[in-house]
Amino acid sequence: MTQLSLPDDLATRGEARGSIIMLVLDGLGGLPHPDTGRTELESACTPNLDVLAGRSSLGMLVPVGHGVTPGSGPGHLSLFGYDPIESMIGRGVLSALGVGFALEPGDVAARLNLANVDSEGLVADRRAGRPMDEDGRRVIDKVRSGLRVPDDVEVTLIHEKEHRAVLVLRGSGLGAGLRDTDPQRTGLPPLPATASDSGSERTTEIVRDFLDQTGEILFDEPVANFFLARGFAKYVPYLTFEERYGLRAVAVAKYPMYRGVAKLVGMNADAVPASNEETVSLLEDHFGDYDFYFVHFKDTDSCGHDGDFAGKVSAIEAVDVLLPRVTALEPSVLIVTGDHSTPALYREHSWHHVPLLIASEWARPSSAEFGESACRGGDLGTLPGKDLLSLALAHAVRLDKYGA
Amino acid sequence: MTQLSLPDDLATRGEARGSIIMLVLDGLGGLPHPDTGRTELESACTPNLDVLAGRSSLGMLVPVGHGVTPGSGPGHLSLFGYDPIESMIGRGVLSALGVGFALEPGDVAARLNLANVDSEGLVADRRAGRPMDEDGRRVIDKVRSGLRVPDDVEVTLIHEKEHRAVLVLRGSGLGAGLRDTDPQRTGLPPLPATASDSGSERTTEIVRDFLDQTGEILFDEPVANFFLARGFAKYVPYLTFEERYGLRAVAVAKYPMYRGVAKLVGMNADAVPASNEETVSLLEDHFGDYDFYFVHFKDTDSCGHDGDFAGKVSAIEAVDVLLPRVTALEPSVLIVTGDHSTPALYREHSWHHVPLLIASEWARPSSAEFGESACRGGDLGTLPGKDLLSLALAHAVRLDKYGA
Numbered sequence: 001m002t003q004l005s006l007p008d009d010l011a012t013r014g015e016a017r018g019s020i021i022m023l024v025l026d027g028l029g030g031l032p033h034p035d036t037g038r039t040e041l042e043s044a045c046t047p048n049l050d051v052l053a054g055r056s057s058l059g060m061l062v063p064v065g066h067g068v069t070p071g072s073g074p075g076h077l078s079l080f081g082y083d084p085i086e087s088m089i090g091r092g093v094l095s096a097l098g099v100g101f102a103l104e105p106g107d108v109a110a111r112l113n114l115a116n117v118d119s120e121g122l123v124a125d126r127r128a129g130r131p132m133d134e135d136g137r138r139v140i141d142k143v144r145s146g147l148r149v150p151d152d153v154e155v156t157l158i159h160e161k162e163h164r165a166v167l168v169l170r171g172s173g174l175g176a177g178l179r180d181t182d183p184q185r186t187g188l189p190p191l192p193a194t195a196s197d198s199g200s201e202r203t204t205e206i207v208r209d210f211l212d213q214t215g216e217i218l219f220d221e222p223v224a225n226f227f228l229a230r231g232f233a234k235y236v237p238y239l240t241f242e243e244r245y246g247l248r249a250v251a252v253a254k255y256p257m258y259r260g261v262a263k264l265v266g267m268n269a270d271a272v273p274a275s276n277e278e279t280v281s282l283l284e285d286h287f288g289d290y291d292f293y294f295v296h297f298k299d300t301d302s303c304g305h306d307g308d309f310a311g312k313v314s315a316i317e318a319v320d321v322l323l324p325r326v327t328a329l330e331p332s333v334l335i336v337t338g339d340h341s342t343p344a345l346y347r348e349h350s351w352h353h354v355p356l357l358i359a360s361e362w363a364r365p366s367s368a369e370f371g372e373s374a375c376r377g378g379d380l381g382t383l384p385g386k387d388l389l390s391l392a393l394a395h396a397v398r399l400d401k402y403g404a
Numbered sequence: 405m406t407q408l409s410l411p412d413d414l415a416t417r418g419e420a421r422g423s424i425i426m427l428v429l430d431g432l433g434g435l436p437h438p439d440t441g442r443t444e445l446e447s448a449c450t451p452n453l454d455v456l457a458g459r460s461s462l463g464m465l466v467p468v469g470h471g472v473t474p475g476s477g478p479g480h481l482s483l484f485g486y487d488p489i490e491s492m493i494g495r496g497v498l499s500a501l502g503v504g505f506a507l508e509p510g511d512v513a514a515r516l517n518l519a520n521v522d523s524e525g526l527v528a529d530r531r532a533g534r535p536m537d538e539d540g541r542r543v544i545d546k547v548r549s550g551l552r553v554p555d556d557v558e559v560t561l562i563h564e565k566e567h568r569a570v571l572v573l574r575g576s577g578l579g580a581g582l583r584d585t586d587p588q589r590t591g592l593p594p595l596p597a598t599a600s601d602s603g604s605e606r607t608t609e610i611v612r613d614f615l616d617q618t619g620e621i622l623f624d625e626p627v628a629n630f631f632l633a634r635g636f637a638k639y640v641p642y643l644t645f646e647e648r649y650g651l652r653a654v655a656v657a658k659y660p661m662y663r664g665v666a667k668l669v670g671m672n673a674d675a676v677p678a679s680n681e682e683t684v685s686l687l688e689d690h691f692g693d694y695d696f697y698f699v700h701f702k703d704t705d706s707c708g709h710d711g712d713f714a715g716k717v718s719a720i721e722a723v724d725v726l727l728p729r730v731t732a733l734e735p736s737v738l739i740v741t742g743d744h745s746t747p748a749l750y751r752e753h754s755w756h757h758v759p760l761l762i763a764s765e766w767a768r769p770s771s772a773e774f775g776e777s778a779c780r781g782g783d784l785g786t787l788p789g790k791d792l793l794s795l796a797l798a799h800a801v802r803l804d805k806y807g808a
Contacts, residue, residue, distance in 0.1 A: 362747075362754070364443075364776060365436070377780070378780070379756075379776070380470075380786070381757070381780065382786065383470055384470075387469065387470035390470055390472065391470050393471060394754075400473075401473045402473060402474055403474060403475035403488070403492060403495075
């Protein structure tokens, strides 16, 4: 399922040990501001990124496919060199890994949202008023203590953050072919759990019973009185970074979701920074102990979702200010890119190509600016996201020649 | 195995007979010189190539895949329109074809290096001091005259050039799944011949016996006293240029390896020029008798391997001087490109994109210079190497419209 985008017999070189740092500015790509014609990245004052561009090969990434808007999972899997279509994985598994749950092969996981359902049984708030972490945790604990579970299945319910929780079912022969119960709009009743394949009827039964019980347990809660479930997925272990590329890899990411996708491919994702500054400090702490460093910055994406053009510009500038501490580590290869575009004008993830910079001794520089215009004229051209990892390995001189 | 990258029912046009010349400057792509920011090609004074660029479509070729450094075999198969991964072929077969041996389907071939093994059985020189041709030939003759061979297998040993030789085994049911015996480094013992699949045990037995015998026969040789074997491959005939494209094709190449890969796809490769000048003379002699002319120049690659930036610049200029004789032939399509990059700064084949020029009445010119910068902004964009041949056919107006 996780085919290497390299030829099968292209061996990684044992002796060469070039280090690779990949900085992911979530949702980096943007759209031009109507007043200036410049995107968020092009509007930002980024003296350090611009100097870096001057010793980098530039290009444009297509994370999943032309016109395809990636979720965070496929966007990152693509950056990690995994075909985002063949290796598609549901949100439930990513969330479970992200909260640190030790999934075993065959476990079925779903992402839950605490929601508010009104007296007529219609969804009034899909996020239960975005409760504080402690209130969310209290409600989850309440469900957990009141829940009756079947004898043959282990049911684990874990609070994630605010209104978010994860459900994991462990038992033999459980399918994960269940439709989301989130109606995606308020004013509609939650959808019943239904199976989309014949092997998932037992799972459906368990989930229905679980949702019925939680409705009863949370009956007297003022707001968070129901769960909406989505992203049912079965955990199938992936070939790891070490198995595929011979890279010992570590992730430094503030949000559980990104640590989850990093864990999925076998990265160490124990570091939990509380800020951008701490993200770079943890990178500094780890540097030298691994071959590959995945470093995630979230604010660019959040501002994009909020339609906050100026905020996204500032989020990019904030990373630029930290960049000298990263370049001071002198990795063999330093990559700066995003997992997808989140243009502030579009207020959502989008399909637009993502600017890419690969700084290396072996780069073919073409511009002293990092931005969409410079990247579309860059030496790497427009390339599938999943091919980035082989370029990273090549620039780190970690690949053997293919054929005689 | 050799799938056409064109739609299956895209027919070649019978009536049109545009001629195509493909000049391959081996390892053409480079990296910018730190003092000037210009690559070898951009540093070279190439008035004739620049004029040609002014009436050409430019682009950048990715020979095998992003980040993949091609060997000469895959690099050329890609230029000839054959998927370099699906149609991967071992060095042994290319070498055997290159020395003019008439391979039959099922033959197993390996490339041999004469080597020096010291008194402790460790490889002291992987190339036996790079013997002159006549000394290499003498040693091969000595082995040949002393060799006892099995009854059911034909064993052919051919001297190629200097320390290089080819072994061909012909017999029924011989597999080619053998690992290289070259340990790739001095100070280690030669590896024993071992099978990598269950169908190759008989071949392994024969090769072991062959290597044991040669060790005995060459016992008293001062330097070349052992063989290292690599690139075991079984010959499976490819669809030819004529079968795939309706092109009668000829190769003019000084080195056996490139004549070998040309023969593999059915080109006439009898011409053996001794110099660049003679290469162009032989092209002139043949012009008019074929539809497709593959013309190979090696010096660019050799200088790249030597780290000789100025030498590679001169090698490019030497081809530029000969170019007017090529354009004077007035082919319908004239292509200038490389099979991969060999940047002088990198001193090895590399994964970097390769500049491409297609001169034709139907070109969309974008620059009056031929170089990496001009090509990355060219009309053809960045494209897989294996798609070049369909572009060549198109510019020669040899392809029918696809669909109504």
